[in-house]
Amino acid sequence: MKREKKVDFKSLLVTNLHKLQLSARRKFLELKQSDSQLPTDPLDRSSLETNQSMAFMIHDRERLAMREIENALSKIDQGVFGICEICGCEIGKERLRVSPASRLCVRCQERLEREEKTRRFIPANAV
Numbered sequence: 519m520k521r522e523k524k525v526d527f528k529s530l531l532v533t534n535l536h537k538l539q540l541s542a543r544r545k546f547l548e549l550k551q552s553d554s555q556l557p558t559d560p561l562d563r564s565s566l567e568t569n570q571s572m573a574f575m576i577h578d579r580e581r582l583a584m585r586e587i588e589n590a591l592s593k594i595d596q597g598v599f600g601i602c603e604i605c606g607c608e609i610g611k612e613r614l615r616v617s618p619a620s621r622l623c624v625r626c627q628e629r630l631e632r633e634e635k636t637r638r639f640i641p642a643n644a645v
């Protein structure tokens with residue numbers, strides 16, 4: 519991949535990272551705010567708790583996404599960005615443009631997803 523392309527992806531990744539950090543921070547502040555005004559009604563409380571655990575789940579996903587982006591950024595520095603971690607071939611530029619933090623090429627990703635599905639389905643069917 520050409521140098522300019524890498525720089526391009528780098529700014530894309532950094533922008534995505536900042537967006538995630540901002541929204542994580544916003545959610546954290548919202549959560550802190552709702553924490554300080556706990557309703558006394560038990561019904562309200564349980565719905566609030568559900569909201570909070572959902573917020574934590576979203577937060578977890580964001581943290582994961584941030585880690586993926588940081589990983590991609592360090593790959594740019596190491597000069598291995600855009601290379602599939604399984605087969606070592608180049609990941610398509612279109613795929614990288616849509617999700618620049620991709621670790622795998624489409625083929626490996628699809629195979630992995632298929633394998634995960636089979637793993638999940640076999641025990642259920644075997645009962």
Ligand SMILES: [Zn+2]
Pocket residue numbers: 602603604605606607622623624625626627
């Ligand atoms: Zn691959």
